[in-house]
Amino acid sequence: MEKKAKQRRKQILKAAFQAAIEKGYESVTLQDIANYADVSKGVTNYYFKNKSDVFTQLFEWLTTRIHEKEAASISEHETAVKKLEAYLNCVFSSPEENKNFYRVYLDFLAQVKNNDSYKEINLKFYENCWSIGRDIIHQGLKEGIFEVDDVEQTSISIRCMIDGSLIQWLMRDDDQLHEYYRTNCFESILKILQYKK
Amino acid sequence: MEKKAKQRRKQILKAAFQAAIEKGYESVTLQDIANYADVSKGVTNYYFKNKSDVFTQLFEWLTTRIHEKEAASISEHETAVKKLEAYLNCVFSSPEENKNFYRVYLDFLAQVKNNDSYKEINLKFYENCWSIGRDIIHQGLKEGIFEVDDVEQTSISIRCMIDGSLIQWLMRDDDQLHEYYRTNCFESILKILQYKK
DNA sequence: CATTTTATACTGACCGGTCAATTTATTTTG
DNA sequence: CAAAATAAATTGACCGGTCAGTATAAAATG
Numbered sequence: 001m002e003k004k005a006k007q008r009r010k011q012i013l014k015a016a017f018q019a020a021i022e023k024g025y026e027s028v029t030l031q032d033i034a035n036y037a038d039v040s041k042g043v044t045n046y047y048f049k050n051k052s053d054v055f056t057q058l059f060e061w062l063t064t065r066i067h068e069k070e071a072a073s074i075s076e077h078e079t080a081v082k083k084l085e086a087y088l089n090c091v092f093s094s095p096e097e098n099k100n101f102y103r104v105y106l107d108f109l110a111q112v113k114n115n116d117s118y119k120e121i122n123l124k125f126y127e128n129c130w131s132i133g134r135d136i137i138h139q140g141l142k143e144g145i146f147e148v149d150d151v152e153q154t155s156i157s158i159r160c161m162i163d164g165s166l167i168q169w170l171m172r173d174d175d176q177l178h179e180y181y182r183t184n185c186f187e188s189i190l191k192i193l194q195y196k197k
Numbered sequence: 198m199e200k201k202a203k204q205r206r207k208q209i210l211k212a213a214f215q216a217a218i219e220k221g222y223e224s225v226t227l228q229d230i231a232n233y234a235d236v237s238k239g240v241t242n243y244y245f246k247n248k249s250d251v252f253t254q255l256f257e258w259l260t261t262r263i264h265e266k267e268a269a270s271i272s273e274h275e276t277a278v279k280k281l282e283a284y285l286n287c288v289f290s291s292p293e294e295n296k297n298f299y300r301v302y303l304d305f306l307a308q309v310k311n312n313d314s315y316k317e318i319n320l321k322f323y324e325n326c327w328s329i330g331r332d333i334i335h336q337g338l339k340e341g342i343f344e345v346d347d348v349e350q351t352s353i354s355i356r357c358m359i360d361g362s363l364i365q366w367l368m369r370d371d372d373q374l375h376e377y378y379r380t381n382c383f384e385s386i387l388k389i390l391q392y393k394k
Numbered sequence: 395c396a397t398t399t400t401a402t403a404c405t406g407a408c409c410g411g412t413c414a415a416t417t418t419a420t421t422t423t424g
Numbered sequence: 425c426a427a428a429a430t431a432a433a434t435t436g437a438c439c440g441g442t443c444a445g446t447a448t449a450a451a452a453t454g
Contacts, residue, residue: 008399024311026223029443040401045445103310110307112368113300114221122368156365157385161354164361168353171309171319188354191389205433226409237435242411 009047012037013058021100025055025107056117059108062101063125066090070132080140084189087132091162092182095175102166126159133158140193147194157192161185206244209234210255218297222252222304253314256305259298260322263287267329277337281386284329288359289379292372299363323356330355337390344391354389358382 015037019028030051034041048054070090077083092098112118133155140146148154165185169177212234216225227248231238245251267287274280289295309315330352337343345351362382366374 004399025307030445031443041444042402042446043400046399051444106303106307109364109368110222110304113370119368119370126365126368153381153384157358157381160361160365160382160385161358162361163364164357164359167306167360167364168323168357171306171316171323173310173316184350184354185357187350188357188389191391192385194388201433227411228409238410239412239435240433243433248410 005047008039008043009057012039012044012047012054013061016054016058017062017104020055020058020104020107025104025111052115055108056115056121059118060121062105063121063128066101067125067128067132071128074132074135080136080143080145081190081195083136083139085186087136088162088182088186088189091166092169092178092185095178098166098178099170102170106167106170129159129162130155137193140195145195145197147196154192158189161189161192202244205240206254209236209241209244209251210258213251213255214259214301217252217255217301217304222301222308249312252305253312253318256315257318259302260318260325263298264322264325264329268325271329271332277333277340277342278387278392280333280336282383284333285359285379285383285386288363289366289375289382292375295363295375296367299367303364303367326356326359327352334390337392342392342394344393351389355386358386358389 012033015035016028016033018036019032023032030044031041033044033051033054037043044051044054048057070087073086073090074083077086108118109122112122130152134151136158137146137148137151137154141148141151162185165181165188169181209230212232213225213230215233216229220229227241228238230241230248230251234240241248241251245254267284270283270287271280274283305315306319309319327349331348333355334343334345334348334351338345338348359382362378362385366378
């Protein structure tokens with residue numbers, strides 16, 4: 001009963017995500033969500049307060065899932081450079097998966113200014129990102145391979161570099177450049193960390 | 198005659214910009230544009246093919262204007278570091294002006310995936326940005342203060358850093374952080390350029 | 395059979411674009 | 425140069441269509 005409801009909710013969230021990928025956030029209708037979820041139109045309003053409630057929960061779900069994935073991947077490695085590499089391999093997963101997540105994420109970002117819930121969710125996501133950055137920096141400092149004045153500031157810079165790279169790659173919309181932007185991002189971050197072998 | 202038409206078009210573009218600042222790209226209606234321009238609803242369709250034509254021209258106008266401003270500001274300085282500083286002072290002008298332009302710009306970016314004209318306009322904008330980066334790098338190399346392997350790649354990284362910083366600042370929506378993100382961006386770029394006094 | 399869940403039909407609000415009518419500007423003409 | 429004719433610009437009512445949300449009916453569940 002309760003379990004089935006949870007399942008339905010996830011099914012609808014996934015449908016909303018798929019619809020957003022293919023139609024773009026703003027033009028997704030309740031009918032689209034129903035179609036992608038293979039249910040009738042009324043169902044969405046039965047399980048969610050309204051459309052914006054669906055998207056708020058979708059945004060939260062997506063950012064949480066991404067962070068968990070990244071954190072898990074990083075914890076599998078020991079050295080700072082390996083961790084950073086794992087981080088970027090998550091962020092730049094595959095061109096397809098990447099495009100899907102990041103296009104929708106960008107749609108959400110564009111809405112942050114009109115929606116305080118989105119703002120809050122994104123801030124939480126940022127904090128998670130910065131935390132990953134900090135961990136990598138601390139590890140590198142312990143290894144004596146990074147030279148960093150201000151850990152907080154540098155972890156912010158890392159995320160700036162990542163977001164900027166992803167957006168630029170996305171806007172150029174060329175799968176071939178995916179690898180290029182990943183390594184470029186990697187090398188630039190190493191310079192920001194003043195990495196020396 | 199022809200001049201008056203041009204004036205009207207600009208008036209409508211400005212109104213559309215103002216409407217987008219305050220209401221967000223997607224929710225701007227023809228009526229909004231008319232209200233902000235202080236004309237009646239039919240006027241926009243008289244001077245533009247349709248609504249999307251208005252926004253395409255607005256996007257082009259905004260990005261061109263920004264680049265001209267930046268290029269002009271940079272050419273006023275001689276040394277690489279001064280040029281970079283001038284560049285970032287343009288990019289991070291004032292919190293208010295910044296927010297207005299960049300919020301609307303972000304709206305456009307989110308639409309790029311659905312609109313090839315936007316994609317093309319943004320690519321042109323990127324090329325202008327990279328060109329500014331290249332100029333600064335070449336100047337710094339001539340001065341012997343930067344250490345850069347690949348000029349192209351580095352100019353791309355500079356723009357990544359700038360876009361990432363602006364977006365993160367925008368999302369945190371705290372005017373006090375404006376200065377912080379500017380200097381952080383500046384220092385990170387200097388590290389990417391491996392600047393040494 | 396009562397409660398929960400799903401399907402369908404409906405409503406009212408809103409929006410982009412059109413267009414006939416009107417106003418304003420420009421040109422022609424006697 | 426003034427009146428008439430023409431062209432350009434502006435207005436706002438209106439139409440077709442879409443969509444979120446609701447109401448109601450039907451079906452499934454237990």
